[in-house]
Amino acid sequence: MVARVVTVAFDGVEARRVDVEVQLVGQDQQTVFTIVGLPDKAVAESRERVRGAFAGIGLALPARRIIANLAPADLPKEGSHFDLPIALALMAAMGVIAPDALDGWAAIGELGLDGQIARVGGALPAAVAADAMGLGLICPEATGPEAAWAGGARILAPRSLIALVNHFKGTQVLRAPEPGPLASGKAVPDLREVKGQEGAKRALEIAAAGGHNLLFIGPPGSGKSMMAQRLPGLLPPLTSQELLETSMVWSVAGLIERGALTRDRPFRSPHHSASMAALTGGGLRAKPGEASLAHNGVLFLDELPEYSAQALDSLRAPLETGEIAVARANAHIRYPARFQLVAAMNPCRCGMGGAGRGACGKAPRCQRDYQNRVSGPMFDRIDLTVETPPVTAADMTLPPPPEGTAEARARVTAARAQQEERVRAAGLDPAQGLNARASGDTLDRFATPDEAGRMLLMRAGEAGGLTARGWTRTLRLARTIADLDGCTGVLRRHIAEALIYRRSTVGAEADFSRRQAHRSDAPEIREAETDQAPFLYS
Template identity: 85%
Template sequence: MLACVATVAFEGVEARRVDVQVQQIGASEGSFAIVGLPDKAVAESRERVRGAFAGIGLALPSRRIIANLAPADLPKEGSHFDLPIALALLASMGVIAPDALEGWAAIGELGLDGRIAAVGGSLSAAMAANAMGLGLICPEANGPEAAWAGDVALLAPRSLIGLVNHFKGTQVLRAPERGPVVGGSCVPDLREVKGQESAKRALEVAAAGGHNLLFIGPPGSGKSMMAARMPGLLPPLTSQELLETSRIWSVAGMIERGALTHERPFRAPHHSASMAALTGGGLRAKPGEASLAHNGVLFLDELPEYSAQALDSLRQPLETGEIVVARANHHVKYPARFQLVAAMNPCRCGVGGFGKGACGKAPRCQRDYQNRISGPMFDRIDLTVETPPVTAADMALPPPSEGTAEAAARVAGARALQAERVAELGLDPVQARDQGINARCSGEVLDRFATPDEAGRALLMRAGEAGGLTARGWTRTLRLARTIADLEGSTGVLRRHIAEALIYRRTAMGAQEDFDRQRASREGGLSDARPSLPAW
């Protein structure tokens, strides 16, 4: 008898319908074939199903069993096909009435004792089942996560025998409840950072507009310390962003007990991470660090120590907000709209080319070290900020009067202004989401709200004519100036906003030269808390 059960195959964060068809043909004891482009994990399902049946006291029929996963040209990956194959086989054997499985999709991995183990992607599977007008059968551990999909019928059994008893009417499985919303980890306060007022200002500007940020300075100057405080400045995830981010984490199997959080992701991979680790890939094309940082922050410490291939693989996602992993027989697409925060030393020895303990190979050492980062990658960084050494006088000062709470309030105010501007244009939800933050605005939004006054335009023109700006740099300078104006509460973009934005748009070598000048000023007894304006 032919039996069919619906399930899903994952393509990135999307789930596509797959029909598991099981039929018994002729007499051939022990023959169990799975067809339909399965990978190794799916092919091994027959042994897990066989063991699970033995664990609940059932034996496979003495006939040739064929399990077809349709459509056959769609690659099938993962152990979540165990449960639908077992259910279709049980229906084919008459243990479960075939019509009892109508209206249900199923995912789950089987243990040899018949228990149903947790799998990744239950949130996406539940959303796909709901879109198909089906309910979802998932492992008990995945029930609270799947319940976030909305108004979808759910069954979350602990074991295969419990599910069989439910369909026979001897046991009732209750629908699982949603997991909790947790507050996430405690974010350190910006008040703990002493000195570095210019760098803290840049951090606030970057948070307000979602701009990419690079700190350059010697070891111990507070680069990583400030980057770790970025999540505290960012507003919580909106409902749409929470759903997008949670789907990625669900496919990666990183949601524990169905608990979601409104806190924005903060991912900080080690500099030895490969290109596949950053962008995703591998045998099953799992999401990488860039996708796990979707709607949040990707922090790359010791930026030049990453491989050139790994860094350059982020250039396209920084522009498009998505990553496409290409395979010979299919493509996988993951969202990757993240904010890049990076940190680096001025040269290999760390201290740069001026002052006590300076590098003896300066300036060649700085130039060679910073040339590990390609020009196009630098061009995608909106703010380049030097962090000079923190002096004993800085450390002796009392804690700053303002901390994360005060800066976060200003950031929230600037973000609210950006959302109001986009709302005025009456854009559709997808466009409004893409244009609702200054770092991503373009076209009509940029022309209407970021056009500077005459003095600001003249300054920007001089910078462009001096060769300091590419076409991308021009656009990003306007976006950055719009954010600075928003923090000030200004309706227009003025010359001072353009001037500050151009300071931040300096190249890494320009930042290093200014860094050296500031050290010289301090050693000469001068005070230079803010970077100097460009010559043009």
């Protein structure tokens, strides 16, 4: 007789069905336990954990040849979560559990040698997949509250193998677990704590309103990291769809504790020594990287030029597509990675740049060489580049600014509501609700500037070598500035301010924007330009 139990194999954040088939063949002097179906090392070791778990609950494996087949056989199987379904199928084949008791259930879980069921990653996507197949899910007790978030899925979360056997025999009843807590409103530092840097704060607000990528350039101690850490406080909480997407990634990575989910947007800040695999995902089991863990949130890269060129350039594709493909010899896995990039760097290796007290004695060559460690295509994907000048003693003695995170968040929320309503009213793709994601017809309909703005943008493109990507991103940025300004159309002053934030590797584009901004009659544009870095125009 062949006993069958359903489980899953993880392909990125998707859980694909796997049928565990166990058969006892012939009689032998000793037990021979074989697992087939393209298992990895962890799955192959399941036979020893199952043997130990059976001994822990007083069961002995029969002196027969045991064959466990994981179908489909050409799908790679990775992870220790195959322990429980193999053990259940073997129990059914041995007659310990009635074979029909497992009908309608999928199972995941790692077994301890004492028969306890240990937590494994991926309970949430496994529960979602089981529900889609019309099945319930048996998972470890520690991950039951996490799996319970999968809507109406039936969940059993036993602590041990013996508790599960007793449940199926009717001598013990396992209650369905309740979903874990849903947290929101995590305390974040206030913008009022940042002294000076009003121009950088303006750029931070624009980035939050439109979901744009942002780069701070300035000497040490000028507040770059402080402002980046305050960005999550300006962002709205995750929507229900975003919460599910983000939690699925964190579940596969095994980072959800006690089933607790949060509506706070992720904020990931990897060290600059992080490898390409750490940023984009990979390794033996192709786990999600920092970029995927920041999905629907913020990825902060401090000391940007100190990252390896390979690691930085690996982010270029996901910044455009919103996903990461991890290609291996036997698998091709995709993880979502639609994050907002915020980066910070010093103007040169010594940190001080080429002006003011403590200026670098090797300027401007030191600045140029240091900034060239970041590739031009990577810079082209950054929408706002802002200088944070040194904070003076006079700045430190100033009273706290009148506006902080709460006031800025109110404006960001209003601007985002405008964007979503605009796309909804036009019947367009909701995925393009944020200005940073607008493209094609959405961009043409809502970000086309007036005649004066169009002429300014054309001259900037001709003078500064504005790329096609730079052109599109400038329009997106101008649309966000107009939303914060409460304007239905994109005007010349919005284009001018957007061009100020764009960075060209040769400086011509920024220089043209600076000159045009000074010619503008709008005082707010002249003020915006005044706050920008002089070395960007050199």
